[in-house]
Amino acid sequence: MNAAARLRARLTPDRPAIAMSAHNPLSAKLAAEAGFDAIWGSGFELSAAHAVPDASILSWETHLAAMRAMIEVQDAPVVADIDTGGGNAVSVAYLVPRYAAAGVAAVVMEDKTFPKDSSLRPGGRQELVRVEEFQGKIAAARVPDGPLVIARTEALIAGLGQAEALRRGEAYAEAGADAVLIHSKQKTPDEILAFCRAWTGRVPLVLVPTSYPQLSFAEVAALGKVGLIICGNHAIRAAVGAMRETFARILAEGGIAGVEGRIASVADVFALQGDDRMRAIEARFLR
Ligand code: SPV
Ligand code: MG
Numbered sequence: 001m002n003a004a005a006r007l008r009a010r011l012t013p014d015r016p017a018i019a020m021s022a023h024n025p026l027s028a029k030l031a032a033e034a035g036f037d038a039i040w041g042s043g044f045e046l047s048a049a050h051a052v053p054d055a056s057i058l059s060w061e062t063h064l065a066a067m068r069a070m071i072e073v074q075d076a077p078v079v080a081d082i083d084t085g086g087g088n089a090v091s092v093a094y095l096v097p098r099y100a101a102a103g104v105a106a107v108v109m110e111d112k113t114f115p116k117d118s119s120l121r122p123g124g125r126q127e128l129v130r131v132e133e134f135q136g137k138i139a140a141a142r143v144p145d146g147p148l149v150i151a152r153t154e155a156l157i158a159g160l161g162q163a164e165a166l167r168r169g170e171a172y173a174e175a176g177a178d179a180v181l182i183h184s185k186q187k188t189p190d191e192i193l194a195f196c197r198a199w200t201g202r203v204p205l206v207l208v209p210t211s212y213p214q215l216s217f218a219e220v221a222a223l224g225k226v227g228l229i230i231c232g233n234h235a236i237r238a239a240v241g242a243m244r245e246t247f248a249r250i251l252a253e254g255g256i257a258g259v260e261g262r263i264a265s266v267a268d269v270f271a272l273q274g275d276d277r278m279r280a281i282e283a284r285f286l287r
Helices: 003-010 025-034 043-049 060-073 089-102 131-141 161-174 190-198 217-223 234-253 266-272 275-285
Strands: 017-022 038-041 078-081 106-110 148-153 179-182 205-207 226-231
Touching: 003 148, 017 025, 017 043, 017 234, 025 038, 025 060, 025 234, 025 266, 038 043, 038 060, 038 226, 043 060, 043 234, 060 078, 060 089, 089 106, 089 131, 106 131, 106 179, 131 148, 131 161, 148 161, 161 179, 161 190, 179 190, 179 226, 190 205, 190 217, 217 226, 266 275
Parallel strands: 017 038, 017 226, 038 078, 078 106, 106 148, 148 179, 179 205, 205 226
Antiparallel strands: none
8 A cells, every 4th residue: 555545544534643743854753653643744844944934935845855754764654745836736737746756645735825924923924826726736736646635725824714714625625635624723723613513525624733732632533524633843843842941951050961861862863763774784784
């Protein structure tokens, strides 16, 4: 079974798959090791890891290389965040086959205009393309035996309301999307819960509950509509918090002894680097 087929089999609304974000191969490997069903190849995380805004500033080559590197070091299916697909339907038709060749399980493409802005940024630019244009982009994203196409509508983020979000979600499913990601930046889950309850579409929904973290996975499963829950940025936020704390403590304490028991051991990092494999190669081939 290829990665897309494996992911499709896990998009089960009675027990949604859970994806963890990653910004490099190591974070992807740690997420897989922790037991997440999939890796979210987040544009936000990758941008943050480069210390630039999530606003179509990094090139798609940079993102694609990151997806490839994540796939090389772990086996969980990678869901690639391709933002707007690089521009129009022509861009998409050239872009997605490259992601397919890299072996991603799914691409998530959003209905914002290029260049995009982060959905979560207060006062961000949230302009959407026409429904017909995005339907063309979804059709252009379909590759035989390629990744699942997850269409993401930003209608709620753009303040266009539930009726427009439902209209877009249904139009995108009709155009061939395998799932519809509905995003919200409300601080409570009410808007998303109302959308999910109203959704009668033929494809599963995908949620990114960053803004409304109080909604548990079990509550999402109880809705019976959501196939995938994405933890959108928890790897980079965990990394930022841990680094800040460690760096500050080392300077404050005037040495590295105090943090020794609180950070990963060098042996742990060697193991994550695949030291076992290199030892086996050395034993077999080094003469
Ligand atoms: C990402 O992680 O890049 C996403 C989710 O697209 S969000 O940042 O919430 O838009
Ligand atoms: Mg993104």
